[in-house]
Amino acid sequence: MKAEIxxxxxxxxxxxxxxxxxxxxxxxxxxxxxxxxxxxxxxxxEQRLLDSxxxxxxxxxxxxxTGGLGPxxxxxxxxxxxxxxxxxxxxxxxxxxxxxxxxxSRGIHMVESNRRQAMMIEGSDPLHNETGLAVGVxxxxxxxxxxxxxxxxxxxxxxxxxxxxPWLRTRxxxxxxxxxxxLKFAGIGESNLEHQLLDLxxxxxxxxxxxxxxxxxxxxxxxxxxxTASEGERNLQSIELEIRKRLGEHLYADQDVPIETIVxxxxxxxxxTLAVAESCTGGxxxxxITAVPGSSQSFLGGIICYSNAxxxxxxxxxxxxLEGEGSPGAVSSETATLLAEQLIIVTGSDFGxxxxxxxxxxxxxxxxxxxxxxxxxxxxAATRVITLQLSGNRESIKxxxxxxxxxxxxxxxxxx
Amino acid sequence: MKAEIxxxxxxxxxxxxxxxxxxxxxxxxxxxxxxxxxxxxxxxxEQRLLDSxxxxxxxxxxxxxTGGLGPxxxxxxxxxxxxxxxxxxxxxxxxxxxxxxxxxSRGIHMVESNRRQAMMIEGSDPLHNETGLAVGVxxxxxxxxxxxxxxxxxxxxxxxxxxxxPWLRTRxxxxxxxxxxxLKFAGIGESNLEHQLLDLxxxxxxxxxxxxxxxxxxxxxxxxxxxTASEGERNLQSIELEIRKRLGEHLYADQDVPIETIVxxxxxxxxxTLAVAESCTGGxxxxxITAVPGSSQSFLGGIICYSNAxxxxxxxxxxxxLEGEGSPGAVSSETATLLAEQLIIVTGSDFGxxxxxxxxxxxxxxxxxxxxxxxxxxxxAATRVITLQLSGNRESIKxxxxxxxxxxxxxxxxxx
Numbered sequence: 001m002k003a004e005i006x007x008x009x010x011x012x013x014x015x016x017x018x019x020x021x022x023x024x025x026x027x028x029x030x031x032x033x034x035x036x037x038x039x040x041x042x043x044x045x046e047q048r049l050l051d052s053x054x055x056x057x058x059x060x061x062x063x064x065x066t067g068g069l070g071p072x073x074x075x076x077x078x079x080x081x082x083x084x085x086x087x088x089x090x091x092x093x094x095x096x097x098x099x100x101x102x103x104x105s106r107g108i109h110m111v112e113s114n115r116r117q118a119m120m121i122e123g124s125d126p127l128h129n130e131t132g133l134a135v136g137v138x139x140x141x142x143x144x145x146x147x148x149x150x151x152x153x154x155x156x157x158x159x160x161x162x163x164x165x166p167w168l169r170t171r172x173x174x175x176x177x178x179x180x181x182x183l184k185f186a187g188i189g190e191s192n193l194e195h196q197l198l199d200l201x202x203x204x205x206x207x208x209x210x211x212x213x214x215x216x217x218x219x220x221x222x223x224x225x226x227x228t229a230s231e232g233e234r235n236l237q238s239i240e241l242e243i244r245k246r247l248g249e250h251l252y253a254d255q256d257v258p259i260e261t262i263v264x265x266x267x268x269x270x271x272x273t274l275a276v277a278e279s280c281t282g283g284x285x286x287x288x289i290t291a292v293p294g295s296s297q298s299f300l301g302g303i304i305c306y307s308n309a310x311x312x313x314x315x316x317x318x319x320x321x322l323e324g325e326g327s328p329g330a331v332s333s334e335t336a337t338l339l340a341e342q343l344i345i346v347t348g349s350d351f352g353x354x355x356x357x358x359x360x361x362x363x364x365x366x367x368x369x370x371x372x373x374x375x376x377x378x379x380x381a382a383t384r385v386i387t388l389q390l391s392g393n394r395e396s397i398k399x400x401x402x403x404x405x406x407x408x409x410x411x412x413x414x415x416x
Numbered sequence: 417m418k419a420e421i422x423x424x425x426x427x428x429x430x431x432x433x434x435x436x437x438x439x440x441x442x443x444x445x446x447x448x449x450x451x452x453x454x455x456x457x458x459x460x461x462e463q464r465l466l467d468s469x470x471x472x473x474x475x476x477x478x479x480x481x482t483g484g485l486g487p488x489x490x491x492x493x494x495x496x497x498x499x500x501x502x503x504x505x506x507x508x509x510x511x512x513x514x515x516x517x518x519x520x521s522r523g524i525h526m527v528e529s530n531r532r533q534a535m536m537i538e539g540s541d542p543l544h545n546e547t548g549l550a551v552g553v554x555x556x557x558x559x560x561x562x563x564x565x566x567x568x569x570x571x572x573x574x575x576x577x578x579x580x581x582p583w584l585r586t587r588x589x590x591x592x593x594x595x596x597x598x599l600k601f602a603g604i605g606e607s608n609l610e611h612q613l614l615d616l617x618x619x620x621x622x623x624x625x626x627x628x629x630x631x632x633x634x635x636x637x638x639x640x641x642x643x644t645a646s647e648g649e650r651n652l653q654s655i656e657l658e659i660r661k662r663l664g665e666h667l668y669a670d671q672d673v674p675i676e677t678i679v680x681x682x683x684x685x686x687x688x689t690l691a692v693a694e695s696c697t698g699g700x701x702x703x704x705i706t707a708v709p710g711s712s713q714s715f716l717g718g719i720i721c722y723s724n725a726x727x728x729x730x731x732x733x734x735x736x737x738l739e740g741e742g743s744p745g746a747v748s749s750e751t752a753t754l755l756a757e758q759l760i761i762v763t764g765s766d767f768g769x770x771x772x773x774x775x776x777x778x779x780x781x782x783x784x785x786x787x788x789x790x791x792x793x794x795x796x797a798a799t800r801v802i803t804l805q806l807s808g809n810r811e812s813i814k815x816x817x818x819x820x821x822x823x824x825x826x827x828x829x830x831x832x
Contacts (some may be wrong), residue, residue, distance in 0.1 A: 011628055013452040015443030016637070018436055022457070027431030037464060040456035041438070048453060055471075071607035071619060072627060105786075113613040131809045152630075154811065212432065274748070276720075283699035284708025286720045290698025293777050293810060298648045301722035303730070304692075304702045310717040310763060347726060361709050381625040394709060 001172055003034045004060035008068035009151055010043040021066045028160060030170060032221060033060060033178040033273055044074040053084045057144045062168065067151030069134035071113040077148060078137070080118060087122040091115075095126070095135040100250065102133070106195050121148075127163045131155045138167050145171060151298035170386065176225040178231025183243060185218040186259045186407040193218050196246055207236050209243075218250075230250065238312045252410055259406045260288045260295075267298035267351075267411040272410075275349035276302035277315060277339040280357035280372060285402040300349050305339065307397050315342040329365040331356050333373055333385045340375030341383055352361040352377035355405050360394045372401045376412060384412075417588055419450045420476035422468050422491050424484035427569055428461040431479040437482045437572055444576060448584060449593035449641065450478060451634045460490040471498045473560045478584065483567030485550035487529040493564060494535060494553070501557045507531075511542070511551040518549070537564075543579045547571045554583050561587060592641040595648025599659065601634040601666040602675045602823040609634050612662050613679035616655065624654050632819035633675065634666075644732075668826055675822045682829040683714035683767075690825075692718035693731060693755040695746065695775035696788060699816040716765050720757065731758040745781040747772050749789055749801045756791030757799055768793035771821050775810045788817045792828060800828075 005025050007363050011017050016257040022039045037069055039058065042052045051067075054283060056063040069076030082089050101109035120126050127136030127147075132155035138147045147164055147186060149156045154216035169177060185193060193212050195203065197220075201209050207224040224237060226232035252262050278285050287298050307312040308330050309320045318337045321328055328334040336354050343352030356362045357372030370390040377383040386408055390400045421441050427433050429744035438455045455478065458468045463484040465484075471611040472479040484493030498505050519526035536542050543563075548571035554563045565572045606629035610617060613636075617625050619729030623640040638655060642648035649733050660667060668678050682691055694701050702718050705711050710807040714814055721727040724738045724746050725792060733754045737744055752770050759768030773788030774780045786806040802824055806816045 008473070010626065012438075013442055014446045014637075015441070015452075017440045018434060018439040019455075020434055023431045023434040025431070026429055030430050036431075037459065039429065039435075039455075044454065052454075061560075070629075072610045073614070076624070084576055106808070107805075107806045108605070108608065111607055113611065114607050131812055144500075159469060169623070210432070260549065275726075278699070278702075282702075282711075283694070283702025284706075286600075286694075286699025287697075287703045288699075290700075290720075290722060290775075291811060292600070295698075296722055299722055301720040301726040301730075302699070303704075304699070304717040306702075306712055306715055306717035310691075313763065314717075314719070347729065359706075363519035395707060397708070398703075 001034045001063045001175065003036050003062040003064065003319045004040065004056045005036070005061060006056060006065045006080070007039070007041045007151075007387060008044065008049060009041070009066060010074070011403050013043045015292050021151065023188045024157060025064055025066070025160065028165065029062075029064075031178060032165060033172065033225070034168065044068060044076055046076055046080055046382050049076060049080045050084055052342040053081060057111045057142065057203070058307070060144060062145045063148070064164075065146045066149050069117065069130040069136070069148060071116050071133075073113070074395070075116065078116075079119060081146065081148065082121045085121070085139075085146075091120050092118050092120040092126050092135045093377050095120075095129070095133070095294075099133050111309065118153045122291045122339065125167065127159050127167075129159055129307045131158060134298060136163070138164065138262065140171075143318065148324065155219060158389075176227065179226040179229060179235070180221055181232070181236055181240070182224045182256040183222065183240070183251055184253040184256065184259070185247060186216070186403065186410065188218060188247065188250045188251050189302050190218050193220075193250075195248065197243065200242065207239050209239065216400045219256065229270045249411075251409075258288070259403065261350040261411055262291065263297055263406055263413065264292050264295055264409050266410070270413070272350035273298055273348075274351045275300045275343045277343050277352070277354040278302060278304050279306060279339075279355060280359040281355045281398050281402045281405075282306055282359070283357060285353070285405055286397050288402055288406070300347050303343070303346075311339065315339050315346060317342070331358055331365055331367050331371060333387065334377035336373035336403050337377075337383050340377035344377050344379060350379055351409070353405055353409055355401050357388070357390075357397070357401055359401075370397050372381055372397070372404070374401070374408060376409065377411075417450045417477045418480040419445050419452050419480065420454040420472045421457065422472060422479060422481045423455070423457045423567075424460065424465060424481060426490070427456070428457045428483075429459045431449055435571060437567065440569065440578065441480055441482070444581065445480075446594055446595065446596070448581060448590065448804050450584065452691060460484060462492055462496055462714045465492060465496045466500055469497060473558065476560060478561045478563070479531070480580075482565050482572055485533065485552070485566045487549075489529070492612055493533065494532075494537060495516040497562065497564065498537045501537070503560075506538050508536040508542050508551045509710040511536075511545070515549050516630060530544050541583065543575050543685065545571050547574060548783075552579070554580065556587075556658045591645060594639055595641045595642040595645060595651070596637055597648070597652055597656070597670060598672040599638065599656070599677070600635070600667055600672065601663060601665055602632070602819065602826065604634060604663065604666045605629075606634050610634075612660065616658065623652050625655065632816050635672065637646055638680070657742070660770065665827075668823075671810055674704070674708075675819065675826055677692055677708050679822055679829065680705065680708050680711055680714055680827050682826070688766035689714055689716050689764075690767045690769060691716045691759045691763040692821075693759050693768070693770040694718060694720050694754075695727070695771060696775040697771045697814050697818045697821075698722055698775070701769070701771060701813050701821055704818055704822070716763050719759070719762075727751065727755065731755050731762060733758070745783070745789060747781055747789065748773055749782050749803065751791035752791035752801045753793075753799050756772070756793035760793050760795060766795055767825070771817055773804070773806075773817055774819075775813045777810055786813050788806070788813070788820075790817070790821045790824060792824065794828075
């Protein structure tokens with residue numbers, strides 16, 4: 001099955017945003033066994049959009065379009081495609097209801113253009129948008145499958161995974177479907193992981209082994225051709241076993257979930273609670289944890305002790321530890337220890353996790369950017385401190401520090 | 417001058433890498449005043465590459481190709497283009513010398529394929545590669561300018577800036593460069609904003625007005641053709657004035673920065689400090705604030721009072737307010753008020769900002785998902801509470817609640 005992506009948006013042609021949607025869709029299509037032949041980016045221009053559709057129909061079995069489903073005048077994708085295939089635009093009532101209800105509940109005046117987001121092409125299957133307002137559509141025209149998705153990744157990605165992937169699978173008749181499995185690793189870099197699996201990666205045929213990294217987590221996607229899940233599992237068994245043998249200590253899940261999800265699972269199973277004290281991560285660690293639905297079961301909350309004043313006031317770290325000639329300073333093993341231990345006393349949690357370091361851009365207390373201390377306190381157990389020297393900019397240091405804290409907590413939880 | 421980018425590489429079609437080159441080249445072309453009409457990605461396939469060249473010649477004045485200049489057999493770009501334009505591949509001696517010297521100095525045996533990187537298309541201008549081995553080329557064929565650059569950004573980018581930009585400029589006879597300016601808005605939706613500017617947008621010629629939304633902020637890009645920045649500013653003056661007249665209360669910056677940056681600026685100017693109490697946003701608000709370098713100047717930190725226990729223990733909200741028959745509950749104006757006011761007492765900050773609500777996925781205290789209360793306390797001033805009913809999933813409710821809190825704080829700061 002030959003596929004083509006058409007991303008619609010002048011902001012892409014002006015280089016204001018990067019086309020990450022194309023990467024996501026290409027990777028997902030590869031996983032489905034759909035062969036991507038072209039990616040095209042075209043502006044919010046009727047004629048050029050029409051030309052792109054004509055070309056795509058002539059060379060692709062599947063055309064996935066992203067962008068141009070919004071409410072504004074330059075959102076043309078649905079209108080142009082409807083005209084091209086000679087179909088009407090009709091109202092998708094469930095979407096219209098969501099839109100009108102939303103405006104009512106917010107007490108905002110709804111303008112006519114908002115209705116555009118609830119329009120769908122006659123005779124197409126609606127693709128529900130649970131994170132936005134613009135409904136997507138899927139239909140087949142002269143043997144070519146058209147899929148229209150909104151541009152914002154947080155709307156497009158879940159819609160593809162939940163609705164488009166199954167829709168496509170039922171239309172892939174002749175091909176033996178691909179069966180994929182994700183293995184998620186933490187506490188190890190992509191290149192190091194790849195190095196340890198190099199012989200397997202170079203020898204790969206079926207199953208294939210594709211490692212990629214995102215936000216301090218490395219994912220390996222194992223893929224094989226199989227008619228059923230159990231056949232797929234059988235095909236993957238030996239290679240997965242070998243990978244586990246080599247990298248098991250870093251493997252935290254065999255599904256695509258972040259490590260915080262597994263940490264919360266383990267806390268739930270042990271019926272234990274967590275509180276955090278964040279200095280250099282500045283709330284990111286709590287944000288990651290509370291992004292998981294149900295996190296309130298085990299996560300009590302925490303303290304963003306960004307200033308020394310709050311480290312002292314809220315968590316009782318003595319000022320002489322934090323500041324002054326010869327003091328360990330705020331970025332130190334001593335401070336990490338006190339923050340973690342005090343947390344347990346102040347919040348009554350079973351685990352206290354603290355992060356203090358230098359996120360940059362400039363050094364602090366004469367300590368280098370990227371130096372981070374993570375403290376682990378636990379009722380009736382000795383407090384541990386882990387020291388890291390991280391690289392990258394402010395954002396990636398915050399990210400890596402938060403993910404490392406979760407990785408080491410995960411190790412502690414699974415071994416205890 | 418109409419331009420098109422052709423990125424060559426199967427790794428792009430498999431989604432193994434993201435096409436950041438296209439963003440860089442599009443931005444650079446916009447700055448030069450070259451109009452980007454299409455971006456295409458094609459794999460390492462002779463026929464499809466040839467088809468892409470044919471199509472590009474038919475619709476573009478400038479075709480910029482990236483990738484496929486390497487030494488391996490699947491690097492086809494130069495060969496296919498040479499065949500297409502009916503020219504020979506010849507050796508570029510300076511590049512060949514660099515390659516042979518490199519191999520000699522490293523004492524590595526040079527294989528025949530390495531010579532491929534020093535080949536150029538007959539009658540083209542060589543583009544020196546100072547950070548890699550593959551030479552680029554630029555030439556004109558039947559009125560279309562072809563530019564071939566290597567795929568690795570660290571080679572492609574300096575080559576474009578140093579050699580391609582000037583090469584193109586000398587060939588741009590009549591065009592005037594583009595001058596762009598960003599206006600950033602908060603507290604207003606994209607469609608509502610566009611509705612209020614519809615007459616301007618529909619009447620646009622030069623300057624052009626392009627609105628787009630990302631993460632609860634709306635950006636308007638004003639673009640005009642101008643030889644100098646001051647001329648550009650003059651061209652934009654009247655339209656910008658009109659936009660400020662209509663939407664000034666939402667306009668927080670005339671550059672592409674998030675609202676938290678401006679909030680911190682205002683706090684710094686007033687020499688005042690901020691602390692936050694986060695329930696439903698769970699750390700996201702603090703994370704946004706601490707993502708700004710230097711935020712520690714004004715941001716003391718905060719309390720993630722995710723559980724009622726911590727709302728009570730750390731910020732002294734009475735349990736009878738939080739729980740029990742007939743109590744206002746954790747998600748209430750009363751709780752938002754107490755959290756914000758207690759923050760000032762507990763942390764000693766000038767401003768106390770609190771967020772409590774239902775992020776979902778399920779309702780809480782019998783209150784609907786998306787109901788959010790934001791409290792603003794200030795020394796020697798009455799505490800205000802704002803009630804929001806937000807839509808979306810857990811992630812977007814957290815995002816919108818945090819951004820709304822920043823928007824209302826910004827309003828308070830600029831008016832005080």
